[in-house]
Amino acid sequence: xxxxxxxxxxxxxxxLDIFGDLKKMNKRQLxxxxxxxxxxxxSALMIWKGLIVLTGSESPxxxxxxxxxxxxxxxxxxLTNFREDPIRAGEIVVFKVEGRDIPIxxxxxxxHEKDNGDIKFLTKGDNNEVDDRGLYKEGQNWLEKxxxxxRARGFLPYVGMVTIIMNDYPKFKYALLAVMGAYVxxxxxx
Amino acid sequence: xxxxxxxxxxxxxxxxxxxxxxxxxxxxxxxxxGLLDKRQGLTVLPRLIVNSWPQVICPPQPPKVLExxxxxxxxxxxxxxxxxxxxxxxxxxSAKKVLLEKYKYVENFGLIDGRLTIxxxxxxxAIVALIWxxxxxxxxxKPVLALCVISYFVMMGILTIYTSYKEKSIFLVAHRKDPTGxxxxxxxxxxxxxxxxxxxxxxxxxxxxxxxxxxREAEFTxxxxxxxxxxxxxxxxxxxxxxxxxxxxxxxxxKIK
Numbered sequence: 211x212x213x214x215x216x217x218x219x220x221x222x223x224x225x226l227d228i229f230g231d232l233k234k235m236n237k238r239q240l241x242x243x244x245x246x247x248x249x250x251x252x253s254a255l256m257i258w259k260g261l262i263v264l265t266g267s268e269s270p271x272x273x274x275x276x277x278x279x280x281x282x283x284x285x286x287x288x289l290t291n292f293r294e295d296p297i298r299a300g301e302i303v304v305f306k307v308e309g310r311d312i313p314i315x316x317x318x319x320x321x322h323e324k325d326n327g328d329i330k331f332l333t334k335g336d337n338n339e340v341d342d343r344g345l346y347k348e349g350q351n352w353l354e355k356x357x358x359x360x361r362a363r364g365f366l367p368y369v370g371m372v373t374i375i376m377n378d379y380p381k382f383k384y385a386l387l388a389v390m391g392a393y394v395x396x397x398x399x400x
Numbered sequence: 401x402x403x404x405x406x407x408x409x410x411x412x413x414x415x416x417x418x419x420x421x422x423x424x425x426x427x428x429x430x431x432x433x434g435l436l437d438k439r440q441g442l443t444v445l446p447r448l449i450v451n452s453w454p455q456v457i458c459p460p461q462p463p464k465v466l467e468x469x470x471x472x473x474x475x476x477x478x479x480x481x482x483x484x485x486x487x488x489x490x491x492x493x494s495a496k497k498v499l500l501e502k503y504k505y506v507e508n509f510g511l512i513d514g515r516l517t518i519x520x521x522x523x524x525x526a527i528v529a530l531i532w533x534x535x536x537x538x539x540x541x542k543p544v545l546a547l548c549v550i551s552y553f554v555m556m557g558i559l560t561i562y563t564s565y566k567e568k569s570i571f572l573v574a575h576r577k578d579p580t581g582x583x584x585x586x587x588x589x590x591x592x593x594x595x596x597x598x599x600x601x602x603x604x605x606x607x608x609x610x611x612x613x614x615x616r617e618a619e620f621t622x623x624x625x626x627x628x629x630x631x632x633x634x635x636x637x638x639x640x641x642x643x644x645x646x647x648x649x650x651x652x653x654x655k656i657k
Binding site for chain 1: 479485486489493509512513515516519520522523525526527529530533537538539542545546548549552553556
């Protein structure tokens, strides 16, 4: 009684068969594997978009880079951006300067308000000596409502370090995403 | 000489099976004939005479090595015996193969297709949200985004309800066509469970009669150690009789009724 040969293509030394599960699947199961992966990505995406809609801010969670001693590098900030909220001196806002991608988290120190609600305000980082006029665009001395990404409502310490590491070492980010993606695509769900 | 006749009978039997069955896959399933012929014993010799003429229509099978072990896709199924989900998947797949190949039932993909449709619709909402937000940056896309997000989570809820209550742990729905063609099909359902880090595997077979719409169930709970050898290979000789016994217990009840 002769048995047929070994199952599938093994990686010779380790005996690891990563495509073993996939080979035994029919079309529907393969499609479900792909769908599973797509659903995980979609769930993350939908939660993010849902937060955007709820808070009204285009980036409701940001990582703080410098605002000692209030926030430390690596803290996660939770923002909202409701139109009715007034911006007052002393509040911490996250804003984007035209021409720069990175939002800045600083405190509002001066506010000028018109009767119809238009605002001009000036910001300064708690840890900085001077105000932010050096950071604004050429010729711009005040910020307006449209530059605001959101106002800080709450924060989580240290959780943002992962994002900072992934941004500083992009290869680590891609490797991590590739491994996670491969795991979901190749492993069969029972 | 008797052995040679038996061997001839085996290959003749398989040629006869595929020729008489009307399907033209002459190349398949010679490995399976061994298991059937064990039961027929001495009737093999007369069969040799009766069945050898279809070999004229079907080209004769090349002499295959005797394979007494039931195989899936002609290869023994070998998995990591400590991986609970791999064990359950291979047991489920083998049970499916037994019902579909031995009893020749037809698989019904309705349940699976339902689940796939729900998932596809959810992903479609996500893609719409992504593209719309890309084309009309945030503040203008708010209503569409809100709609897509809510629809997505509603679909997720529907999916959860579907898999918990409609699909349960059923992994096979098979139909047996009524030979007279008048009654609706009988439905066989297989469902199984294997708890995490447990070794007791429960397989439940449900029979729903097409005519009377009555439902009958049979199940067995056995340790997976009974079906796998120490290297993680599934031993079909130990597993297949269990399934056949479950099936026959339900089929016999039907005859008595």
